[in-house]
Amino acid sequence: MASIIEIEEYGSSSVLTHKTRSIVSPKVGEVQIRNLAIGVNYHDVYVRSGLYKTLKLPGTPGCEASGIIEKIGKNVVGFEEGERVTYLTREYGAYASHINIVSEKVLKLPSTLKDELVATNFLRAMTVEMLLNRITSVDSSKTILVTAASGGVGRLLCQWASSRGVKVIGSVGSQEKILETKLNGCLETFVSSDEKFSNKVLDVTNGKGVDIVFDSVGNDTFESSLLSLAHCGYLINFGQSSGPVQPVLMSTLAEKSLSISRPILFHYFGNRKNYENMAASVFKAFEDEIIKVSEFLPFDLKDASNAHDTLESRKGGGSIYLVP
Ligand SMILES: NC(=O)c1ccc[n+]([C@@H]2O[C@H](COP(=O)([O-])OP(=O)(O)OC[C@H]3O[C@@H](n4cnc5c(N)ncnc54)[C@H](OP(=O)(O)O)[C@@H]3O)[C@@H](O)[C@H]2O)c1
Known part of the structure; x- marks a missing residue:
């Protein structure tokens, strides 16, 4: 049986x-x-x-x-x-x-x-392979933000990206998860609920913002992810651990010429x-x-x-x- x-x-x-x-x-x-x-x-x-x-x-x-x-x-x-x-x-x-x-x-x-x-x-590692190799090219010239940096996909993403010399900034839900993200290659990690979250990201990128955000948390981090992007930045929302993202106005993207995508591994x-x-x-x-x-x-x-x-x-x- x-x-x-x-x-x-x-x-x-x-x-x-x-x-x-x-x-x-x-x-x-x-x-x-x-x-x-x-x-x-x-x-x-x-x-x-x-x-x-x-x-x-x-x-x-x-x-x-x-x-x-x-x-x-x-x-x-x-x-x-x-x-x-x-x-x-x-x-x-x-x-x-x-x-x-x-x-x-x-x-x-x-x-x-x-x-x-x-x-x-x-499955998680295949997702990271898709994110780093198929959706966009990520190399040592780039600074990225990874939400849920100590989560299952997040930690593999930080490890793989940092092994290429990418500057990785992480976000986590609580202070005690920060240490682990440093071990996984994050140069800086901030708590996602911090009101000054995107200001802190701008501070550590000389006011520029990050080139790419890999956001798997969805609803709770989406806004701060957009605010953390540099001009012509790319937000890749590949998950929704905190709930689905609300509809976005195209004019919001036009403010910084941003791009956005919602990839699914099986595709x-x-x-x-x-x-x-x-x-x-x-x-x-x-x-x-x-x-x-x-x-x-x-x-x-x-x-x-x-x-x-x-x-x-x-x-x-x-x-x-x-x-x-
Ligand atoms: N697009 C695709 O093809 C694809 C493929 C694989 C996975 N995914 C998606 O990616 C997301 C993450 O997957 P995973 O395997 O990394 O999951 P996981 O290991 O369970 O990690 C999820 C992390 O999300 C954070 N989080 C924030 N708000 C949360 C909430 N309300 N409830 C639970 N967790 C919350 C938590 O970290 P903090 O406590 O630090 O915030 C948690 O550790 C999921 O939505 C999953 O479906 C998508």
Whole structure:
């Protein structure tokens, strides 16, 4: 029998219900994976709460996991039973002991990378790869602001950007998170709720402002992110941990000739070749320790609701995973 988490209706973490199901054989083009470590992302919270209505109910959430191939369906080439693999999927279903998934979404894992590292940070690292390499070019001539600089995506973004000599300024929700951001490469970090936040950013950039803001907090930081930008600056809003951003007037952008975008990782894969190239870049960054994560927080799959509560309490992002 497979162990799964199912959502019947949107709501708080209590809607994440543990069930068992019989295991069916993979269809043509699919492989069956026994998940060993399942990633827990903010996306899963939006799916559970109903903010995103992208999971057909009743349904099993979860976009990523690492595991072992147990069975191979017809017409699948390039994979073998027993191989260690990972996957990202927009069709969900990762909160389960077993998943049948089309082989195009599956990637072989380098033996050097541990299951918990990949399950907790592959999607996040792919997001950083998209932000730094596909959306804009970020090099040592640039100064950037990263909101939630100690969050799961934020810390990898600070590490990867600072390794290129980019001047990184961070923002965090509380004073005690500042030290960690310095270890991740931030030259300066300010508390996002500080009334003088954007003035402080202007001060440390000689009155100019930053070239790019990477904002994943959304509603609470959006205004200060715009105020922190230099002329011709670029605001990349890629998340909404504090809630969705309100509509913006074009005339607001005209005040400093600003650009703005709202990218989604899955749109940047495009095709299998892109997916493989981005993954290879991420695996190398992990292997070279350009990006690193040292602490992990496992939860039993049955305790998925506790895992969500921990994530939503602004703790543990990038370290939380489920074990079937
Ligand atoms: N566009 C894409 O394709 C893409 C891909 C991956 C992730 N994302 C998005 O990026 C965002 C961050 O993801 P993540 O994996 O880094 O999450 P995470 O590890 O949980 O970090 C989120 C951080 O946001 C901050 N935050 C500010 N206000 C918050 C609030 N009201 N509730 C909870 N946290 C709040 C917290 O840091 P402080 O306490 O320091 O403020 C928290 O640590 C999410 O919205 C996620 O959906 C988007």
